[in-house]
Amino acid sequence: MMKIVSTVLGAVLVLTALIGFMNHAFMKMDLSPMHDVILLIVGAITLYFAIMGTEFQARYTNATLGVLLTLAGIITLLSASGVATAGGVDIAAKHVLKLFGGHLQYTTADGVRNLILGIIGLIAGFMPREKEIEIDMAATQHKVPTAR
Secondary structure, eight states, rough: HHHHHHHHHHHEEEHOOOOOOOOTTTGOOOOOOOHHHHHHHHHHHHHHHHHHHHHHHHHHHHHHHHHHHHHHHHHHHOOOOOOEEEEEEEEEOOEEEETTTTTTTEHHHHHHHHHHHHHHHHHHHHSSSSSHHHHHHHHHOOOOOOOO
């Protein structure tokens, strides 16, 4: 289950980045080239752990991504209104977080996307799973004695 959630999160990030290279104001998100590269890298790492990693690695990837994206979404939605510029296109938004003016800016749409994906990652990353609990219980019952 964790690997499925990681796959979905990674795919959304990668697809958003690829669309952003062609349309900088897709759905009123500020998808500048720098933003697209960050989304592509984070999405690729998430997909790597979803495909090549274990359930545990996917779980911790979901949790980490959930914390980071939720924080980014909350900070963006608490910022002031303004205009973001991406690829020569001005995007007026109710909330604009300017990290690197003209290069890396988050609009309301970016904040909402980050918040939705972050909450999904938090739920998947921190909700205990029955199989993981069984594995943890088996590991604690069969402790290997340490050498002295």
